[in-house]
Amino acid sequence: MTKPLTVTIDLTEAGLELPPDGLEAMSLRLADELQAGGLAETAGLARAEDVPEQAKSAIAGFIWGVLTTEITRENLKKTLDFLGNQFYGKARMLEYKADGLECSIEYRNQADLDQAIAAVDSLEAIRIKIKDLK
Numbered sequence: 001m002t003k004p005l006t007v008t009i010d011l012t013e014a015g016l017e018l019p020p021d022g023l024e025a026m027s028l029r030l031a032d033e034l035q036a037g038g039l040a041e042t043a044g045l046a047r048a049e050d051v052p053e054q055a056k057s058a059i060a061g062f063i064w065g066v067l068t069t070e071i072t073r074e075n076l077k078k079t080l081d082f083l084g085n086q087f088y089g090k091a092r093m094l095e096y097k098a099d100g101l102e103c104s105i106e107y108r109n110q111a112d113l114d115q116a117i118a119a120v121d122s123l124e125a126i127r128i129k130i131k132d133l134k
Contacts, residue, residue, distance in 0.1 A: 004041050004071055004072050005073065005076065007068075007070075008068055009030070009067040010066050011023065011030070011065040011066065012065040012066065014087045016087075018065075023065040024064045024065075031069075034082075038075070039075050039079045040071050040079065041069075041070040041072070042068075042070045044067065045064070045066070046062065047062055047068075088108075094106075094107065105117075105120070
């Protein structure tokens with residue numbers, strides 16, 4: 001068996017927009033799932049001294065949203081697939097209702113959401129009145 005790789009997973013760049021306690025909970029849940037699923041030999045919150053100089057720095061203690069894991073080369077692709085499904089592959093649904101206009105928007109990323117919102121804005125600007133011409 002090969003020596004495991006030390007991998008740093010930075011959730012702060014995932015666009016989750018969570019408060020610090022939510023980011024902490026998400027990080028700890030992810031660490032548990034990586035270990036329970038056999039993808040990582042170890043997983044836990046990173047300490048400031050564990051993070052490479054190029055990465056975000058913190059004053060001291062743990063860095064919420066950044067995990068340090070030990071992953072074997074054999075599990076690296078599985079782990080990347082798992083993380084992709086957790087954060088990037090999921091479709092999200094947004095429902096909009098206003099002034100008689102109802103629509104559901106399914107999006108996978110910010111670009112999809114921006115495009116859908118622009119379409120809703122266009123639809124909202126259109127108002128049709130039917131007049132009886134008799």
